[in-house]
Amino acid sequence: xxxxxxxxxxxxxxxxxxxxxxxxxxxxxxxxxxxxxxxxxxxxxxxxxxxxxxxxxxxxxxxxxxxxxxxxxxxxxxxxxxxxxxxxxxxxxxxxxxxxxxxxxxxxxxxxxxxxxxxxxxxxxxxxxxxxxxxxxxxxxxxxxxxxxxxxxxxxxxxxxxxxxxxxxxxxxxxxxxxxxxxxxxxxxxxxxxxxxxxxxxxxxxxxxxxxxxxxxxxxxxxxxxxxxxxxxxxxxxxxxxxxxxxxxxxxxxxxxxxxxxxxxxxxxxxxxxxxxxxxxxxxxxxxxxxxxxxxxxxxxxxxxxxxxxxxxxxxxxxx
Amino acid sequence: xxxxxxxxxxxxxxxxxxxxxxxxxxxxxxxxxxxxxxxxxxxxxxxxxxxxxxxxxxxxxxxxxxxxxxxxxxxxxxxxxxxxxxxxxxxxxxxxxxxxxxxxxxxxxxxxxxxxxxxxxxxxxxxxxxxxxxxxxxxxxxxxxxxxxxxxxxxxxxxxxxxxxxxxxxxxxxxxxxxxxxxxxxxxxxxxxxxxxxxxxxxxxxxxxxxxxxxxxxxxxxxxxxxxxxxxxxxxxxxxxxxxxxxxxxxxxxxxxxxxxxxxxxxxxxxxxxxxxxxxxxxxxxxxxxxxxxx
Numbered sequence: 293x294x295x296x297x298x299x300x301x302x303x304x305x306x307x308x309x310x311x312x313x314x315x316x317x318x319x320x321x322x323x324x325x326x327x328x329x330x331x332x333x334x335x336x337x338x339x340x341x342x343x344x345x346x347x348x349x350x351x352x353x354x355x356x357x358x359x360x361x362x363x364x365x366x367x368x369x370x371x372x373x374x375x376x377x378x379x380x381x382x383x384x385x386x387x388x389x390x391x392x393x394x395x396x397x398x399x400x401x402x403x404x405x406x407x408x409x410x411x412x413x414x415x416x417x418x419x420x421x422x423x424x425x426x427x428x429x430x431x432x433x434x435x436x437x438x439x440x441x442x443x444x445x446x447x448x449x450x451x452x453x454x455x456x457x458x459x460x461x462x463x464x465x466x467x468x469x470x471x472x473x474x475x476x477x478x479x480x481x482x483x484x485x486x487x488x489x490x491x492x493x494x495x496x497x498x499x500x501x502x503x504x505x506x507x508x509x510x511x512x513x514x515x516x517x518x519x520x521x522x523x524x525x526x527x528x529x530x531x532x533x534x535x536x537x538x539x540x541x542x543x544x545x546x547x548x549x550x551x552x553x554x555x556x557x558x559x560x561x562x563x564x565x566x567x568x569x570x571x572x573x574x575x576x577x578x579x580x581x582x583x584x585x586x587x588x589x590x591x592x593x594x595x596x597x598x599x600x601x602x603x604x605x606x607x608x609x610x611x612x
Numbered sequence: 613x614x615x616x617x618x619x620x621x622x623x624x625x626x627x628x629x630x631x632x633x634x635x636x637x638x639x640x641x642x643x644x645x646x647x648x649x650x651x652x653x654x655x656x657x658x659x660x661x662x663x664x665x666x667x668x669x670x671x672x673x674x675x676x677x678x679x680x681x682x683x684x685x686x687x688x689x690x691x692x693x694x695x696x697x698x699x700x701x702x703x704x705x706x707x708x709x710x711x712x713x714x715x716x717x718x719x720x721x722x723x724x725x726x727x728x729x730x731x732x733x734x735x736x737x738x739x740x741x742x743x744x745x746x747x748x749x750x751x752x753x754x755x756x757x758x759x760x761x762x763x764x765x766x767x768x769x770x771x772x773x774x775x776x777x778x779x780x781x782x783x784x785x786x787x788x789x790x791x792x793x794x795x796x797x798x799x800x801x802x803x804x805x806x807x808x809x810x811x812x813x814x815x816x817x818x819x820x821x822x823x824x825x826x827x828x829x830x831x832x833x834x835x836x837x838x839x840x841x842x843x844x845x846x847x848x849x850x851x852x853x854x855x856x857x858x859x860x861x862x863x864x865x866x867x868x869x870x871x872x873x874x875x876x877x878x879x880x881x882x883x884x885x886x887x888x889x890x891x892x893x894x895x896x897x898x899x900x901x902x903x904x905x906x907x
Contacts, residue, residue: 309743310743310746310747310750313743313744313746313747314747314750314751317747317748317751321759321760321763324760324763324764325763326765432888432891433884433888435835435887435891436835436883436884436886436887436888436891437880437883437884437887438839438842438843438846438859438862438880438883439839439843440843440846440862441842441846441862441876441880441883444862444866444869444876444880445876445877445880447869448869448873448876448877452869452870452873540749540750540752541752541753543752543755544752544753544754544755545752545754547752547754547755547758548754548843548846548847551847562755562758562759563758563847566758566762566849567848574759574762577755578751578755578756578759581751581752581755582750582751582752582755583750585749585750585751585752586750589750
């Protein structure tokens with residue numbers, strides 16, 4: 293078992309240039325702002341003294357390479373700059389928002405799986421039948437709805453009309469969070485599910501037609517245990533990598549959805565920062581989210597290897 | 613982040629009909645293609661002839677007629693400024709469809725060229741392009757688009773540039789994969805042995821065969837771009853009011869959701885119709901262009 297995880301150190305090393313590239317891109321964003329970056333970053337607070345101080349801090353009089361070096365060394369000291377609206381270090385703002393967004397994303401992921409797995413399995417047992425067509429119609433329409441609009445429609449139906457759920461907010465305490473985050477998580481799940489269902493349906497149909505399922509059936513295994521033990525585990529493998537890739541998409545979507553439901557996570561932080569023209573905060577959120585996606589990529593590869601004994605990323609590296 | 617490992621269990625769906633029968637089927641018997649063409653064609657006609665379809669202006673306010681329900685004069689009612697909702701819905705097709713269709717062009721060209729060169733020549737070029745792909749891929753679509761639109765300043769040009777910066781990655785990935793397969797084919801080997809230059813082989817022999825996948829993907833990419841424009845409009849970062857645009861219409865309608873639910877609902881349905889049309893068009897094209905490996 294363990295020898296198959298030998299690829300992990302190499303995989304992490306491989307992610308380092310990508311993480312560096314991400315930081316270069318985020319660094320360059322401040323230079324895309326029109327005019328002097330210090331003036332543009334400070335906006336309304338651009339007094340000559342403030343501009344001079346920030347220019348010195350960012351090293352604006354030095355060559356671009358030195359400025360980047362300064363940016364990176366600040367980064368390693370946990371310094372992403374000072375938020376202009378909140379008068380706080382960006383790092384502490386980001387870290388207080390991360391748990392909220394992370395809870396929302398994981399919640400959405402769980403709901404997605406709870407919805408997708410039965411639907412995909414149900415559709416796969418009768419390809420071309422009415423239930424299959426219904427599930428496929430959902431995957432088609434589900435992807436065509438703007439996410440934030442799905443959120444508004446859920447608010448309209450379940451919060452305004454039926455008044456089962458709150459229209460927004462985050463609540464106090466864990467159970468409260470789960471209650472408040474249900475609609476936003478469901479919103480994200482509704483647009484995430486079509487991708488998962490498509491992949492899982494196709495692989496389930498393939499697994500159901502394979503010889504080992506025939507063998508299991510002939511041994512008298514049927515129903516839920518056949519599905520759980522023999523079908524799902526094998527059918528899930530291609531889906532894991534699809535979920536991994538789309539987790540970044542889920543994070544991106546959650547930023548907009550947080551705005552719809554007024555949830556105090558990274559998304560609300562970023563969008564409020566955009567309206568306040570608070571560039572350091574925007575930069576900080578973008579950097580954090582991108583690095584998170586890089587880490588998710590590594591985790592996906594590990595899970596993928598653990599699930600499928602036939603995948604040997606350690607050896608494929610060696611063979612090359 | 614690297615690309616995901618190649619699945620050992622490729623989800624190959626057994627073809628329901630032999631590939632040959634599918635490809636020989638005339639295009640007008642292809643249900644998805646026809647449905648997609650009809651919907652997208654109708655929407656384009658609506659966009660082009662918008663001024664002829666309604667007698668109201670999409671922007672002129674009439675505060676005495678605000679927030680009316682559907683009537684003979686206003687089929688879908690009026691918004692909070694007394695503007696005819698149907699008129700604004702129709703005029704929005706001009707903005708949202710135009711930007712969606714134009715936005716797809718730059719990433720298509722840039723991604724196809726970079727992916728094609730990386731796949732064909734391999735080596736350090738491939739390494740550089742694929743690392744760039746990984747870097748850009750780390751930024752979720754909306755994060756990158758929202759930040760870039762902020763940095764570049766609001767407006768249509770910024771939207772094009774922001775979308776181009778994010779979307780070229782998918783084309784590069786798809787085309788590179790296609791080229792890696794195509795360059796092993798006998799006809800490409802033969803062309804090289806026949807003394808054709810790399811450029812000629814790429815343009816004449818590989819290009820036409822790999823482009824179909826990029827074109828099929830472009831259909832879903834247009835949907836994604838329209839979603840981005842609508843989302844930006846909803847957040848107030850897109851096309852500035854009073855121009856009619858579905859996203860800002862939904863944002864306006866959300867304020868009156870307790871009393872006038874249809875205000876936020878209807879523009880969203882319009883987006884769903886556009887996406888359905890483009891998805892079917894993509895499915896149909898996929899049948900038509902690569903009948904032997906439809907997923």
